Amino acid sequence: MAECFDEMWGDAGGLRAPYRGFHDWFAEEDPKRLRAKQREAEEIFRLTGITFNVYGRAEAEERLIPFDIVPRIMSGTEWHRLSRGIEQRVRAINAFLHDIYHNQEIVKAGRIPQEMITRNDAFLPHMIGVAPPGGVYTHIVGIDLVCTGEGEFYVLEDNARTPSGVSYMLENRETMLQMFPELFSRNRVQPVQNYPANLRRSLAACAPPAAGVDPVVAVLTPGIFNSAYFEHAFLADQMGVELVEGHDLRVVDGRVAMRTTCGYKAIDVLYRRVDDEFLDPLNFNPESQLGVPGIMDVYRTGGITIANAPGTGIADDKAIYSYMPEIVEFYTGERPLLQNVxxxxxxxxxxxxxxxxxxxxxxxxxxxxxxxxxxxxxxxxxxxxxxxxxxxxxxxxxxxxxxxxLSLSTVPIFSRMGLTPRHVDLRPYVLVSPEGIRITPGGADAGGAEEGIARGQLLSGGRHQGHMGAGGLGRCWARPRMEFSGCIACWSGPRTPRA
Amino acid sequence: MYRLLERAENTARLIETGQRIALTRLNEPDAEWRPVLQSASVLDAYLAANETVTKDAAVDWLLRSHENPSSVLCCIEQARQNARMVRTALTGDVWEAINAAYMHARETLARKVGERDLPNVLRALRQQAALVRGMTHGTMMRNEIYDFARLGTFIERADNTARILDVKYYVLLPSTLAVGSSIDNVQWESILRSLSAKGGFRMEYGSKLAPREITHFLVLDKRMPRSLAFCTSKIRDNLSYLNRGNREPGPSLRLVSQIEQQYLSHDLDQIFEFGLHEMITELLGAFSGLARQIELDYRFYE
Amino acid sequence: MRLTIHHVTSYRFAEPVRFGLQQVRKTPKTTPHQTVVSWRTAITGGKKELSFEDHHNNTTELISLDRDTQILDVLSEGEIEVSDTHGIVGPHRGPAPLWLYSRATPRTEAREQVRALARRLAPGNDLDRLHALCGLIREAVAYETGASEPTWSAEDALSDGRGVCQDHAHIFIACARHLDLPARYVSGYLMMDDTTDQTAMHAWAEAYLDGIGWVGFDVSNGISPDARYVRVATGLDYSDASPITGMRIGGLSETLGVQIKVVQQ
CATH class of the missing domain: 3.30.1490.270 (Dna Ligase; domain 1)
Structure with missing residues (x-):
């Protein structure tokens, strides 16, 4: 442990500047009060239902996200430098995806071997020649970063498919704000609470040609048994858009439309949290009950935006990852600002x-x-x-x-012995639209239990911390959920499944 | 979810009434539980799973059995499941209230509830349900969602009141021989109690219990929040809010007007003449037909 | 040669269909050697939702079934002008890159029997070997209508020793890809000399040869496609090029009738 870089104490054991305010505050606090606060926070999480589902366990099917009251703090300069690197990387990933589904110049230029694409199961032929609305493939990216020393960051994974965890960051920040307002008044902290509004704006900016002035956005969830269901509902709620399941949607008049109490209503942008394979039983896995038959056909005619675009998984491929420095250079003409492991x-x-x-x-x-x-x-x-x-x-x-x-950096957590170091990684959330790239100043992070291990999984017992909190999430609840009215009134339990 | 929640609350109230009657009667206390199971419409299922009706088994069946989909625990679990599905339709306050009700029910109903704890457990269950209703009332927008929430509540409540009347109608008939006997007094009281109607009745009619007044109170009194006339008028109100903007009333709205006209716009003598039992039986059918029509009109299960 | 084509697919459902979609690929391609003079699709019991050209340049139409319908008739008809090129289709056209056609699919995976068949080919130039391959396939798998299942793979057909044009094409494609030659499946219309009425579309294969481009091989008939062949849809295997792919809710069982007439004008 001693050899690792600690983000609070640095290499030399001197308190690092970003943590000064927190340290002063912590020194004045009674550990007993903090422990009580921690329990209180967990109670809030349980009550608000900030949980994730564990597959295959009937008993404890919903679990709490572990929560720690110690925030991870970064200086503005450090964050700014990271942001530039993230933006560069995300631009390159989008350009790469466009290229490999069109002319494959990077292969022709010999910068990555052809087999990397041809033998790649994540390459989705249905996307060949398809131009996604606004030219955006990865609307939401959750790049995983690890720190190994002062200013030394590495990208661990690009997560260009459907990164999860952002709701935990937001709720965590909200809870911290309620419980420790004084911590926020001491530190000037960049707010994250605009994330849902930004997400909605960013998605709407990617609306397809068929959309009207005010694009209809919806979140597609596999359903309440999915491990990240809480997040799907949370994001739909916070964005003020509909949360839908595959069987709420069908192709109507050449568009994908959702069932409402007064007929079908076309959707312009679908933020889907269903994997490619299950997205369209007509075009992909015919066994899928989670998808929308024909949605790919509507997509190909410009009738809907699917976020993230199908086929982006190839950018997540670990073998492709190893070429990411070449990819960044090829499409941006710049040296990569973030290092690969x-x-x-x-x-x-x-x-x-x-x-x-x-x-x-x-x-x-x-x-x-x-x-x-x-x-x-x-x-x-x-x-x-x-x-x-x-x-x-x-x-x-x-x-x-x-x-x-890697010898990952540590950040203190609040344990029975006071502050103890724990390894962490960081996942900032990046929104991409024709209007630009927006990086949320904060992120979810997960601590691996073992020393030097690349990464623990956020959703399976890793610790979850807030970053630099300030500003609260205004609770602007709920728009009409017409298609679920049956459930609200509820005649006989859950909606009937598909025949 | 609102229908399930209403059912959970009604069942809790039925158990309270059953318990009270069993405790205040001199004869075999277990015998009192058969009509309670009957009022909750779970007697047949109960008898399929149990040989005899005993107090312990009946209370457990009504309260927490997973074999009984209408048990309080099952209803709350399912209501919360539905609430998760429609999470974005609810306010945070409503969601937290239903989630708290669920967490509380899972905890207190994890094991068999002993006689000593029963009153407290039941009271808490009713209060939790009331909290959800209160949060709904205090924080939800008055839009379609709210209308559907109310429809679920009142369809279930009307159905519940009708079922209780269906099981006990004979003690309310004017021709009943044992009028004025203490047995009937207890029966009447149990009807009023299981509908939380005792206080209201006393306010209206004083302390004297009489079958004619009770029937009027539970069937036709539009101020009594669990009477058939009250529930039906609420259903009509909410359906007409949903129907706003349409020139013609939709099929379900027409149906509810028809129910009101056919059954609930007569005086008591006419009802007795038609037959209280016959009317209740027909009404039960009409309510379930109405529920089906609402499903169709608003595409619940398409 | 100018051909008139008339193609009706008729579904009859035992019960009303609640919801259904069909992806239809019946429109002939427009290529340097094939001109679509006129073409139309008429639907009874459903409606066209949209159409687009997929990554194999197949015109794809998405049809939704009418609610509660018990019938669906899809009529496709028109006139096509075809010139004889002795099987040569020519240079590769995008958007799909050529290498895509080297990818094996579950139906065209080269397992033991496909590899054994390929081993029997004498050395020589690719074109001659592919012609020889057609002969070997016909010997190994006898053409027999109704003998095979639409879900069969190349390997399945070789095991059974019987099959139809679809199976022949799959075996050819599997072998060609095994020999490192890009290959693809073609579904289309064929004017037959002895009859005008047919009950199924025809299928053949194409392989890509350096210097020549795409070349067609009708394994079942042992010839190269000529002016009697109308190319409709291409793909990695049958699943990419099948005339109709669908899903539906309700309807219970279905019966399918296909009527095709191909006549020279």
Whole structure:
């Protein structure tokens, strides 16, 4: 632990400037009061239903997001530098996605090997030649960053598909504000509460040609059993837009329309939290009950904006990730401002040999995996796990990449012993529209339990902290949810499923 | 969700009444629970799962059994599930109230509730439901959502009142022989209690219980918030708000006017002449037909 | 050669359909060698929602079924002018990149039997080997109407030893891709010499050869497509090019009738 960079105390053990205000405040506080406040916060979370669902557990199916009262604090300068890097990276990702679904200049220029695209399962042929409205592919990006030293940040994952967690950041900030107003009056903190309004504005700015003056936006959720359902409902609520499920929607008059008590109403922009595969049973997985048959066809005729665009998963691919410095340079003509974690592509025989020799020290990930599924963390894995992974690696080397374990920075958390350091990563949320790129000054973060491990998963027991809070979320609840009126009145329980 | 919540509250009230009657009667206390189960329309299902009617089993069935979809616990769980589905339609206050009701019910009904704790548990359940209703009243916009919330509430309440009358109608008939006997007094009181109508009745008619007045109070009195006439008029009001902007009344609105005209615009003598039992039976059918029509008109399950 | 085509697909549902959609790919392509003089789609029991050109340049129409309908008739008809190019389709046209046609699909995966078939090919230039391949496929899988299932893969057909044009095309494509040649599936109309009435569209395959471009191979008939062949839809396999893909809610069972007339003017 001692070798890691601590964001409060720095390398040398002197209090770093951004934490000065917090430190003074904390020193005056009675730990007993803080502990009581922490319990109070958890009670608030439970009551407001800020939970995530755990699959396959009937008993404790909804769980609380772990919460810590210590904010992670960054200076304005530090944040500004990060923002520039994030913006550059997000621009490059969008340009890359446009290119590979059109002329594939980057392949022709020899900057990335053709097999990276041709052999990539995340490449979605249905997107070939399709121009998404406003030219935007990744409307919402949640880049995962880790810090290893003063000003040293690395991008861990780009999360260009459907990053989750933003609602926890917002509710956390809200709770902090209610409980520790004095902390906010001491620190001048950039507000995050505009996120839902910005999200809505950003989505509306990407409306398709078919939309009217005031575009209709909706959030598509897989339903109340999805792990992030709370977030889907939260965002729809805060944006003041409809929350819909696949069976509320159908193709009507060449548009995707939602069922309301007075007929069907066309949707212009759909913020979907359903994966590509399940998005359209007519075009993709026919077994899907979560999607909207024909939505891809409407999309291809410019009748709807799907955010994020289908097929963006290829930018999340871990093998593509390893080319991100080349990608940034190719499309922006600039040197990348954010560093990549060094990555070995196991498809390359030399790299594979190295990885196999050093499995116990490396983190190995599946190229299409996300959020910690299907990965091996060498330093903490058992011999048996390593042996099993070795077999998997040898069988399909192209399916894996490996990275060194980084010595992640720590941030204090409030525990029984007072402030104790814990490793964290950071996920700022980025909104992309033709109007520009907007980065939320704050983020969700997750602490890995083990030292030096790349990342714990936000949704499975990682710690969740607020950043630099200020300003409250004005509660502007609810627009009419006409299509759910049956549920409000409720004759006989949940809506009938699809026949 | 509002219909389920109303049902949870009504069932809690039925249990309270049953408990009270059982405690104040001299004969076999278990026998009193059969009509209670009947009033809640769960007797058949109960008998399919249990051989005899005992107080403990009946209370458990009504209160927390997962085999009984109309048990208080099931209703609250489902209401909260529905509330999650329509989370964006509710205010934060309403959501927190229903979530708190759910958390509380899960905790207090996790185990069998002993006789000693029963009154407190039931009171708390009714108060939690009232809190949701209060938050709804105090924080929700008066738009379609609110109208649907009210429709669910009053459809369920009308149905509940009608069912209680259906089970006990015979003690209200003028021809009943045992008029004035203490048995009837208890029966009448139990009807009033299970509809939280005792205080209102006393205010209106003094302390003397008489079947004619009780019937009038529960069926036709438009000031009594659980009477059939009151519930029906609320349903009509909310349907007409939903119908605003249409030149013609929709099918469900026409249906509710028809119900009012056919059953609730007569005086008591005419009702007795037609037959109280017959009327209640027909009304129960009419309410469920109305619920179906509302589903159709507003595309609940399309 | 000018051909008149008349194609009706008729569905009869046992019960009213609550909701349904069909993706229809029946409109012939416009290419340097094929001109669509006129074409129309008429629908009974449904309506056209939209149409677009997909990534294989197939004209795709999305049709919704009328609520509570028990019938759906899709009539497609028109006139097409085709010139004979001895099977040569020519250079690759986007938007799909050529390499896409080297991707195996579940139906065209080269497993044991496909690879064994490819091994039997004598060395030589690609064009000759592909012609030889057609012969090998016909020997291995006898053409028999109704013998196969639409869901069969190339490997399934080889196991069974019987199949229809769709199966022949899939085996050809699987082998060609296995030999590192881009290949694709083609569905289309064929004017037959002995009859004008048909009950199904025809299918064949195309492979891409350096210096020549795309070349067609009708495995089932053992010839290269000529002016009697009208190219309609192409794709990686049947699923990309099938005339109708649909989903519906309600309707219970369905019966399907197909009537096709192809006549030379």
């Amino acid at each position: 060094p990555t070995w592509r196991c498809s390359d025989p030399d790299s594979l040999a190295y990885v196999l020799d050093n499995l116990a020290d490396l983190v190995v990930k599946e190229v299409h995996g996300s959020g910690g599924y299907g990965m091996l963390v060498g330093p903490t894995a058992s011999k048996k796990d390593i042996a099993a992974f070795r077999r998997k690696l040898k069988a399909r080397p192209g399916n894996y990449i490996a990275q060194p374990t």
